[in-house]
Amino acid sequence: MSDSFDQIFIHAKQWLLGLMPNAPDWVMQIVSSLINISALLGVFMTLFALISVLERKILARIQNRYGPNRVGPFGFLQPVADGIKLLIKEDIVPIRADKIVHFVAPIMIAATAILTLGVIPYGRNMTPFSIDSGILFFFAVGSTTELGVSMAGWGSNNKFSMLGAMRAIAQMVSYELPLIITVLPVVMIVGSLSADAIVAAQEGYVLAGIVPRWFVFTPWGAAAFILFFVSGLVESNRTPFDVPEGESEIVAGHMTEYSGFKYATFFLAEYFGMFAISGLAVTLFLGGWHSPIGVLQFVPSYAWFFLKLAALLFTFIWIRGTLPRMRVDHVMGFAWKFMLPMAFTCIIAAAVWHYQRHGLAGWLWSLAVVAIVYFGLSQLAGTKKRFAPRTYRFAE
Amino acid sequence: MTPTLTLFLVISAALFCIGLLATLSRRNAIFILIGIEMMLAAANLNFIAFWRFGSQTQSPTGVMVAIFSIAIAAAEAAVGLALVIAVYRHYRTTNVDKLDHLKG
Amino acid sequence: MSPAAFIVIAILTLAGAFAAASLSKLIHAALCLVVAFVGIAAFFFLLGAEFVGLVQVFVYVGAVAVLIVFTILLTRRADENTAGFNWGGVAIALAVFAGLLWAILQTPELSVAAPPIEALTVKRIGEALMTDYVWPLQCVGLLLTVALVGGLILVMDEKR
Numbered sequence: 095m096s097d098s099f100d101q102i103f104i105h106a107k108q109w110l111l112g113l114m115p116n117a118p119d120w121v122m123q124i125v126s127s128l129i130n131i132s133a134l135l136g137v138f139m140t141l142f143a144l145i146s147v148l149e150r151k152i153l154a155r156i157q158n159r160y161g162p163n164r165v166g167p168f169g170f171l172q173p174v175a176d177g178i179k180l181l182i183k184e185d186i187v188p189i190r191a192d193k194i195v196h197f198v199a200p201i202m203i204a205a206t207a208i209l210t211l212g213v214i215p216y217g218r219n220m221t222p223f224s225i226d227s228g229i230l231f232f233f234a235v236g237s238t239t240e241l242g243v244s245m246a247g248w249g250s251n252n253k254f255s256m257l258g259a260m261r262a263i264a265q266m267v268s269y270e271l272p273l274i275i276t277v278l279p280v281v282m283i284v285g286s287l288s289a290d291a292i293v294a295a296q297e298g299y300v301l302a303g304i305v306p307r308w309f310v311f312t313p314w315g316a317a318a319f320i321l322f323f324v325s326g327l328v329e330s331n332r333t334p335f336d337v338p339e340g341e342s343e344i345v346a347g348h349m350t351e352y353s354g355f356k357y358a359t360f361f362l363a364e365y366f367g368m369f370a371i372s373g374l375a376v377t378l379f380l381g382g383w384h385s386p387i388g389v390l391q392f393v394p395s396y397a398w399f400f401l402k403l404a405a406l407l408f409t410f411i412w413i414r415g416t417l418p419r420m421r422v423d424h425v426m427g428f429a430w431k432f433m434l435p436m437a438f439t440c441i442i443a444a445a446v447w448h449y450q451r452h453g454l455a456g457w458l459w460s461l462a463v464v465a466i467v468y469f470g471l472s473q474l475a476g477t478k479k480r481f482a483p484r485t486y487r488f489a490e
Numbered sequence: 491m492t493p494t495l496t497l498f499l500v501i502s503a504a505l506f507c508i509g510l511l512a513t514l515s516r517r518n519a520i521f522i523l524i525g526i527e528m529m530l531a532a533a534n535l536n537f538i539a540f541w542r543f544g545s546q547t548q549s550p551t552g553v554m555v556a557i558f559s560i561a562i563a564a565a566e567a568a569v570g571l572a573l574v575i576a577v578y579r580h581y582r583t584t585n586v587d588k589l590d591h592l593k594g
Numbered sequence: 595m596s597p598a599a600f601i602v603i604a605i606l607t608l609a610g611a612f613a614a615a616s617l618s619k620l621i622h623a624a625l626c627l628v629v630a631f632v633g634i635a636a637f638f639f640l641l642g643a644e645f646v647g648l649v650q651v652f653v654y655v656g657a658v659a660v661l662i663v664f665t666i667l668l669t670r671r672a673d674e675n676t677a678g679f680n681w682g683g684v685a686i687a688l689a690v691f692a693g694l695l696w697a698i699l700q701t702p703e704l705s706v707a708a709p710p711i712e713a714l715t716v717k718r719i720g721e722a723l724m725t726d727y728v729w730p731l732q733c734v735g736l737l738l739t740v741a742l743v744g745g746l747i748l749v750m751d752e753k754r
Contacts, residue, residue, distance in 0.1 A: 195621065227716050230648045237656030241628065244663045248621060256667065263664065287716050493600045498637075499698045501604055505611050505630075507691035512615035515683030520620060520665055524627050527658060528611055531634050534650070542641045543709070550714055550722050554730075556646050557719075560653050561734050565741035567658045571665045572745040578669045 100394040103133070104219055130222040134211060142365050143173035149411045156415035183354035188251055191351065195249035200352065200359040203242035207366035209235045214373040215293050217383045217396035228289040229281060232374060233274055236329070239367070240266050243338075243348055246360075250351035258347025261422055262338035265328060268429040273325035275437035276318040279444035280309055280378045293382030308381035313461035314443035317468075319379040321437055323406075326371035328425070330364055332410060334417040335425055372406040373399075432471055439467040498539035505532035519574045519584045523567065530563040599640060607633030620666050628659045645716050 098105070107129050111122065147170055151161030162169040187196055213228035215221040225231060240263045247259020281287055284295045298307045309315035328335040338347040349360050376382060380402050383395035420428075443460035450456030509532060512525030534556045541552025578584055610629030617623040631654045638647035723731055 192621075195625070198625075225644070226713075227645055227648055230645070230652070230716075234648045234652035234656065237652060240660045241655065241663065244660065244667065245625070248663075248667060260664075260667065263660065267660070285717070492597060493640075496698055497600070498641075500695065501608070501637075503691060503694040503698065504608060505634075507687045507694070508608070508611040508615050510690055511683060511687035513683075514686055515680040516615075517680075518620060520662060520669070521623065524614060524623060524662065527654070527662075528614065528627065528630065531631060531650075531654065534646075535634055535637055538638055538641050538643050538646060541643070542711070550719055553643050553646055553714060553719060554722060554727050556643070557649060558727075558730055558734055560646075560649055561738065564653050564658055565738050567661055568745045569741050569748070571661050572748040574665055575668060576748045584669050 100218055134222055138211060138366065138369060141369065142362060145365060145407060147172040152411045153415045180354055180358040185354045185356070188351050191251045192249045195245050199242050199246035199249055200356045200363070202245065203239055204359050204363040204366065206235050206238050206242065207363045207370060210370040211366065211373065213289055214377055215289050215382055216399050217394065220396060221290055224290055227287040229277060229287045237270060247348040252351055255348050255350050258338050262331065262348055265335065265337065265425055268426055269325045269328040272321055272429060272433040272437045273329060276322045276325065276440055277378060279314055279318055279440050282441065283444055283448055289377050293377055296381040297384055299388055306381055306384060306386050308379065310379040312447060313457060313464050314440045314447060315379055317436065317464045318440040319375065321433055321440070322375055325433065326375065327410070327413065330367040330371060332368070333414040334420045336419060337422045337425065368407065368410055372403050375406060376402045432475060435471055436467065439464060495539060495543040499536065502532045502535040502539065505535065517585050517587050519586050522586065523570050527563060527567060530559060534559050603633055603636045603640065607637065621663065624659065624662050624666060628655055631655050631659065642711065643714060645719055
């Protein structure tokens with residue numbers, strides 16, 4: 095019973111494919127891919143609409159006010175109103191802008207964000223494109239976002255756009271390194287680049303069936319998860335790293351000259367990037383679609399995945415409501431001087447843990463490695479000296 | 491028309507010659523670098539095609555050479571573009587015809 | 595290996611490469627170069643080397659093309675004229691192509707169809723890298739470090 099509920103979407107797709115039994119092989123492949131893609135887009139467009147209104151309401155509650163609450167019950171039909179507004183706005187293109195580049199840039203950014211969603215396992219047997227090197231595909235396609243951003247900055251023929259685009263590219267390129275290197279310990283321990291294999295390696299429970307075998311419950315996994323999450327914050331240009339779209343600094347950065355539907359496409363791309371990074375974090379560190387407690391395994395796998403995804407998205411929004419924006423040179427210094435060495439330490443700590451055959455000694459040794467390097471790096475960063483409390487001298 | 495090895499080699503030769511065209515006939519330093527990258531990519535295609543159609547496909551030699559070639563091409567592009575930027579800072583031009591201070 | 599996919603990818607790649615070599619505006623040429631690189635990556639997928647195809651997208655499109663576009667953005671001039679076309683270069687390229695084509699078509703052993711092989715997994719590539727090719731791997735690592743440091747020194751501000 096629970097198995098059929100878990101696999102309900104797989105059975106639905108097989109029923110749909112069985113409706114045309116005598117079609118040639120390539121037609122079946124195309125139709126199967128189309129069903130996967132439309133299901134994926136349908137789910138994530140709905141999630142996008144939901145998160146856009148939830149973000150405004152949660153930010154509002156953090157700031158002690160109500161969010162949008164006029165349109166629909168408790169304001170949840172706000173995305174419909176926003177969508178209609180953005181669609182009927184006039185589409186202004188600057189007269190000296192490069193028309194083709196200006197048009198293709200938001201499409202390219204949104205397309206790469208959506209493509210990365212295809213290799214994440216959403217449930218048991220529910221990966222849209224299950225390829226052998228799924229993690230590499232994710233990062234390969236995700237790294238072409240920078241090209242789209244530079245096209246947006248150049249195509250607008252505007253100095254603010256260009257500066258914003260250069261800042262955005264510099265930030266994205268700097269944080270790609272910690273993002274990818276923190277994934278390396280997981281790939282090393284599992285021994286495969288396939289997302290399905292990584293989720294399957296996190297099955298089961300240790301310590302008499304209480305603690306799940308997720309990678310976030312190991313010392314190197316916890317450090318790698320935090321580093322991955324922070325790098326994901328930067329890659330999707332979220333506060334505190336949203337200098338590229340800081341309204342008070344650079345108008346809207348590379349999105350200045352876009353209006354109407356193209357502006358909506360940029361935000362779609364940002365949110366889809368958030369979904370993709372959160373989905374990958376759930377897959378790599380939080381056990382994918384496995385349930386945390388043994389007795390609750392009857393709950394369908396995709397429900398667990400979306401619960402964990404919702405928790406991570408709530409953390410994204412929470413951080414946005416809490417922290418101020420970081421200065422752009424602090425952002426770069428943080429990446430190169432702190433996060434990169436910590437990411438390398440995670441690899442060493444994971445190797446130490448694996449060498450001791452996952453026992454208690456391994457746990458303690460890898461915790462020691464991570465802690466020592468962390469304290470060493472924070473002493474080197476010297477924040478106490480630089481940001482010591484100021485002493486004021488008032489006029490007498 | 492099943493793709494035979496000849497067809498792949500012809501395509502990679504065409505790509506190589508287009509890269510050669512870009513390198514030899516443009517005056518901007520960045521265009522020349524674009525041509526060089528295209529030539530390297532065409533050579534990689536050649537390696538992989540021979541690996542696939544060869545008799546000894548158990549050893550991944552062609553794939554290995556292609557991977558190393560991609561890494562080296564990236565390093566060379568980085569250094570070449572750094573040179574172009576350094577030259578631009580001094581002479582304010584990227585036209586290679588104008589960089590003739592050592593002439594005569 | 596379906597012929598339809600081969601023809602489509604071949605047309606895309608050659609058109610992108612030709613546009614990259616002959617367009618007058620630099621940034622359009624760089625973006626057509628990206629199309630050519632993606633086409634070559636698609637060829638790698640067709641030939642069964644998926645890892646190399648993904649590395650090609652990752653390194654060439656995600657890094658080299660971004661570097662080229664960044665350099666174009668940093669070295670812009672208002673008077674961007676490309677000072678004419680050099681027909682000697684076209685002649686040399688055509689001659690080289692003719693020579694290569696003659697050499698390829700003269701060799702009859704090359705018109706074979708693809709033999710069926712087992713899929714090349716990432717695991718085998720990793721094992722080969724760590725056992726047979728470990729010295730080239732270390733050398734490439736050293737080369738990349740030297741290139742990184744050298745590139746930084748070339749563009750650093752000179753301290754007076």
